[in-house]
Amino acid sequence: MFFSFSKNKEEKSQLDAINENFAVISFKPDGTILDANKNFLEAMGYTKDEIIGKDHKMFCNPKYSASQAYKDFWENLNKGKVQTSEFRRIKKNKEPIYLQASYTPIKDSNGHIYKVIKFAQDITERKIQALDYSGQIKAISKSQAVIEFNLDGTIITANENFLNALGYKLDEIVGKHHSIFCEETYKNSSEYKDFWKKLNNGEYEAGEFLRIGKNGKKVWIQATYTPIMNMDGEPFKVVKYATDITHKKNIMFEIGENIQKLTKSLNNLSTASNTMSKEAKVTMDGSQEVSVSLEQMNQAVSDLSEKIESMLASINTIALEATNGEEISKGVKEQSKTTSAAMIKLNEEASKISQTISIITQIAFQTNILSLNAAVEAATAGEAGKGFAVVAAEVRNLATRSNEAAKEITTAVEYIQSLIKNSLDSIHMIDSTIEEMSSISSKISNSMSEQQTISNALASSALETSQGINEISHTMINVSQSAKTTEDEAIETVNASKELIDISKTLISTIKSLN
Structure with a gap:
C-alpha cells in the first residue's frame, strides 16, 4: 500500500x-x-x-x-x-x-x-509556451529598446538598448517618471495627460515619438506602449518597445529641407521666366512701335519723292521757258510773268519739301529714342535680349543716317530757294531792260540746269533713304518674330518650372507618407 x-x-x-x-x-x-x-x-x-x-x-x-x-x-x-x-x-x-x-x-x-x-x-505545454514567449521577449530585447513603467509613469526597469539610445545608466532612471524623456512643452500639455489616461484604460499607443535623452540629446523612436494585464484583465504596468529611428528621421528632415530649397529655386526660376516673358513682350511691342514709325518714315519719304519729282517738272518747265525766252523776245514781258509764276510755284514746292524734311527729322528722332529704349529693355532682359540689342543698335544707326540725309536735303532745298530768289530778281529786271533778257534767260537756264542736277541728287538720296527704311522694316519684322520666339520659350520655361514644382510637392508628400 x-x-x-x-x-x-x-x-x-x-x-x-x-x-x-x-x-x-x-x-x-x-x-x-x-x-x-x-x-x-x-x-x-x-x-x-x-x-x-x-x-x-x-x-x-x-x-x-x-x-x-x-x-x-x-x-x-x-x-x-x-x-x-x-x-x-x-x-x-x-x-x-x-x-x-x-x-x-x-x-x-x-x-x-x-x-x-x-x-x-x-x-510541459505551459512551460514550452512560456519559454516561447520568453524567447520572443529576449529576441525583442536584443533588437529593440525596452522599458517598463508603473501605471503612474514611474520607471521600473529598462534594457541596455534603451539605456544606450538615451545615454543613461539604469540607476539614473529607475524610480523616475517617464516625463524626464519629454520636452517641457509636451509633458505639461493636456495631450500628455491623455496619453497616460489611455494607457491606464488598457489602450495601447503606437507611433513616432520625439524623446529627450541625457544632456538634452534628441532621440526619435518608433515605439509601442503596451499595457500588461493581470489575471483579472486589468492593467498593472506598461511595457514600451522602441526602435531608434533618429538617423532615418534626420535624413528625412534633410531631404525635406533640400526639396524645399529646390522648390524655392524653382519658384525663383518661374518668377524669372515670367519676367523674361514680360520683357520679351515689351521688346516685341517696342519692335512693333519702331516698325510703325518706320512705316510713317517710309510714307514721308515717298511723299518727298513725289514732291521732288514735281519740283523737277517745275525746273524743266522753267528751263524750257528760259530757253524759249532767248528766241521770243517779243513775249518777254508775258513770259517773264509766266516764269515768275513758275518760280513762285517752285518756291512753294521747295517750302513743302522743307516741311516734309522736318517731319522726317522728327520721325528719325523718335526712331532713335525708341531704339535707345529697346536697347535698355534688351539689357534688362539679360541673355534673352542680346540679339535684340544688336538689332536696336542697327536701328539707331539707320535712324542717324536718315537724319543726316534729311539735313543734306534741307541744305539742298535752301540752296534751291536761294537760286529761285536770284532768278526772281533777274526776272524783275526784264521790265527795265530788254537787252539784258538774253543774258538773264541764259543765267536762268544755267541755274535751272544746276537745280536739276541737285534735284536728281535729292531723288537719289530719297530712294536710298526709302531702301534703308525698307531694310529697317525687314529687320524689325525679324526682331518681332525673335521676340515672339523668346516669349514662347519663356512661357515654356514657366510651364516647366511649374511642372518641377508640382513634382517636388508630390515628392515631399510621398516622403511624409513614408514617415
Missing part, C-alpha cells in the same frame, strides 16, 4: 484526491525510489517495476545530477526543507518534461527524515 492510511475516512478521501490529481512518487532520504502512482508513471513513460529501487538521478540530465546544485538539493531535503519549484526532468523516451512539484520530507515520531514525497503536475 502506497500510504499508511488513517482510520479517519476524511483523511483517506483527501489522499485519494491527491493521488487522482497529482503525479506522486516517494524516495528514501538518499534518493532511492520507493513507490509511484499511476499519474507519475504515465507522465514519465515508465512501469513501476522499471523504477522501484532505482535512484532519482534516472529522471535527471546527467550534467545536472553531477552538479553541486543537485547535491545541495538533497542535502536540504535531508535537513527537512521542502523544495518547491518548476523542475526539468527526462522521460523514458529521452524527451524533456516540465513539472511543477513540491518535494516534502516526512519525519517519524522521533523527528527523523525517513522518506521524501514528491507531489507534481505536468506543466
